[in-house]
Amino acid sequence: MNKNKVEIQKQDYKHCSHDHIHYHAHGETHETCISLVPIFNHLEKEQMDEIMAVTYSVSFKKGENIYCAKDKSDSLYIVSKGKIKIYRLSESGKEQLLRILHPGDFTGELALFSETVHEEYAKAIEETSVCTIKRSELRKLLLKYPSISLKVLTEFSSRLEQSEKQATRFATEKVETRIALFLVECMDNEKQSTEVVLPMNKKDMASYLGTTPETISRKLAELEETEYIKLISNKKIKILDLDGLLSV
Amino acid sequence: MNKNKVEIQKQDYKHCSHDHIHYHAHGETHETCISLVPIFNHLEKEQMDEIMAVTYSVSFKKGENIYCAKDKSDSLYIVSKGKIKIYRLSESGKEQLLRILHPGDFTGELALFSETVHEEYAKAIEETSVCTIKRSELRKLLLKYPSISLKVLTEFSSRLEQSEKQATRFATEKVETRIALFLVECMDNEKQSTEVVLPMNKKDMASYLGTTPETISRKLAELEETEYIKLISNKKIKILDLDGLLSV
DNA sequence: TGTAAAAATTGATTTAAATCAAGGATATTA
DNA sequence: TAATATCCTTGATTTAAATCAATTTTTACA
Numbered sequence: 001m002n003k004n005k006v007e008i009q010k011q012d013y014k015h016c017s018h019d020h021i022h023y024h025a026h027g028e029t030h031e032t033c034i035s036l037v038p039i040f041n042h043l044e045k046e047q048m049d050e051i052m053a054v055t056y057s058v059s060f061k062k063g064e065n066i067y068c069a070k071d072k073s074d075s076l077y078i079v080s081k082g083k084i085k086i087y088r089l090s091e092s093g094k095e096q097l098l099r100i101l102h103p104g105d106f107t108g109e110l111a112l113f114s115e116t117v118h119e120e121y122a123k124a125i126e127e128t129s130v131c132t133i134k135r136s137e138l139r140k141l142l143l144k145y146p147s148i149s150l151k152v153l154t155e156f157s158s159r160l161e162q163s164e165k166q167a168t169r170f171a172t173e174k175v176e177t178r179i180a181l182f183l184v185e186c187m188d189n190e191k192q193s194t195e196v197v198l199p200m201n202k203k204d205m206a207s208y209l210g211t212t213p214e215t216i217s218r219k220l221a222e223l224e225e226t227e228y229i230k231l232i233s234n235k236k237i238k239i240l241d242l243d244g245l246l247s248v
Numbered sequence: 249m250n251k252n253k254v255e256i257q258k259q260d261y262k263h264c265s266h267d268h269i270h271y272h273a274h275g276e277t278h279e280t281c282i283s284l285v286p287i288f289n290h291l292e293k294e295q296m297d298e299i300m301a302v303t304y305s306v307s308f309k310k311g312e313n314i315y316c317a318k319d320k321s322d323s324l325y326i327v328s329k330g331k332i333k334i335y336r337l338s339e340s341g342k343e344q345l346l347r348i349l350h351p352g353d354f355t356g357e358l359a360l361f362s363e364t365v366h367e368e369y370a371k372a373i374e375e376t377s378v379c380t381i382k383r384s385e386l387r388k389l390l391l392k393y394p395s396i397s398l399k400v401l402t403e404f405s406s407r408l409e410q411s412e413k414q415a416t417r418f419a420t421e422k423v424e425t426r427i428a429l430f431l432v433e434c435m436d437n438e439k440q441s442t443e444v445v446l447p448m449n450k451k452d453m454a455s456y457l458g459t460t461p462e463t464i465s466r467k468l469a470e471l472e473e474t475e476y477i478k479l480i481s482n483k484k485i486k487i488l489d490l491d492g493l494l495s496v
Numbered sequence: 497t498g499t500a501a502a503a504a505t506t507g508a509t510t511t512a513a514a515t516c517a518a519g520g521a522t523a524t525t526a
Numbered sequence: 527t528a529a530t531a532t533c534c535t536t537g538a539t540t541t542a543a544a545t546c547a548a549t550t551t552t553t554a555c556a
Binding site: 116147153154172173177 | 336338339340342344346357358360361362364366367368387390391392394395397398400401402404405406407408409411412413414415416417418419420421425429457458
């Protein structure tokens with residue numbers, strides 16, 4: 001473990017750079033932010049104003065970390081622009097992509113509600129703006145407007161569902177199946193079309209699906225071999241046989 | 249997939265028996281129940297009474313299901329006595345043990361807050377009593393007493409942390425490491441002692457750790473070989489070298 | 497736009513763990 | 527307490543996927 005611990009510390013360092021954080025004055029980008037997110041957008045105008053008063057807008061350049069494992073960060077971060085990837089480092093130092101946040105999604109709740117140290121990292125993968133609310137301010141809001149809690153609970157609940165589903169897949173399905181299910185879920189978003197645009201590169205996809213880029217390459221080639229899919233370009237795949245894909 | 253679908257339906261049937269449900273009058277076992285759980289036990293006496301008024305106590309025999317995947321169950325279940333195992337069936341019909349609930353733990357929240365169908369089963373693994381609250385009643389309570397929401401949020405948050413940690417382990421660690429970490433976490437509970445009492449049989453442990461009973465047997469034998477642990481009896485293991493175990 | 501860096505593919509090989517099979521140990525309950 | 531069923535262990539074999547290595551393709555950016 002000693003060797004691994006050193007490894008992790010190196011990784012921590014590599015993974016966590018807090019340079020160049022840009023704070024904005026109130027009321028710049030975060031009006032949109034509050035009215036955008038499901039957890040707040042059901043409120044009355046004056047209530048939103050109240051929230052905006054305790055919210056700060058912060059922007060990050062591509063590659064910068066919003067927070068890192070073991071950070072004593074005590075804020076909730078709501079994405080208003082850009083994309084953030086949330087990942088973990090395993091005990092052995094491997095990177096595991098958990099999810100990618102888009103405008104309207106939030107993160108930072110682990111630091112808000114649980115006391116334990118965690119191993120989660122958040123990194124901007126493009127030019128990104130977030131609204132932040134401090135732990136104490138958020139707790140005040142949750143107590144004052146209980147309907148916000150219900151929204152956050154709903155969001156947590158679907159995240160929990162998602163995470164448990166993913167864990168079950170890692171534990172019980174082989175890589176080919178996980179890839180097939182991933183493709184199907186990518187398709188669901190943009191209904192009607194049978195053409196899937198991969199939301200990330202193959203390296204990240206491998207990390208998300210708990211495998212390697214080599215295996216992704218090979219399995220996709222196999223799926224093309226059996227004519228379940230057709231590889232159009234690097235990021236585009238046409239689904240030829242959905243039932244076939246689901247039977248993998 | 250057709251073959252698998254049939255498989256799953258068979259499993260559903262096998263996994264779900266709703267016979268012999270025993271309702272109790274109010275106020276029997278569930279006084280203890282409300283005052284027991286973290287999400288309610290911080291409230292005033294009269295508030296607890298209010299909750300008890302909308303709570304029913306139900307008991308289950310060993311092997312009976314509290315709920316099953318796709319059930320339109322709309323209640324929260326709080327364990328007051330016994331043990332419940334929560335598990336999923338994978339797309340291919342394999343059982344995956346998610347967690348075991350003890351008195352004070354609750355379940356059923358997926359049905360309460362998220363709309364999606366899910367694949368989660370809850371089964372009593374011994375004589376068990378639960379308190380149930382209907383979705384609509386719980387929502388009323390959450391809106392009336394916002395501090396309950398904060399407690400539930402805290403619980404969700406730690407479950408989410410746990411689930412993501414587990415998913416990362418499945419995706420990035422080999423079986424031997426997962427077993428070693430499991431043993432260490434079993435030890436944490438009963439501090440001071442280096443003797444671990446396994447909380448489940450090896451078959452369930454395999455299902456929980458995403459492997460097979462054969463592999464569990466072999467890996468434990470290997471860990472004994474290297475003198476990191478000593479197998480005392482079927483359910484008892486002595487930790488000889490904690491650092492060694494963590495370095496696996 | 498050209499060049500360097502990063503990502504993706506393909507092949508050969510190794511490795512971890514599942515599966516199959518059979519005997520032995522524990523539990524359950526009649 | 528005997529009998530049956532379930533669970534656990536150990537061995538032999540197979541299989542899926544990781545790793546290592548070498549190109550090729552794509553992307554980033556100077």
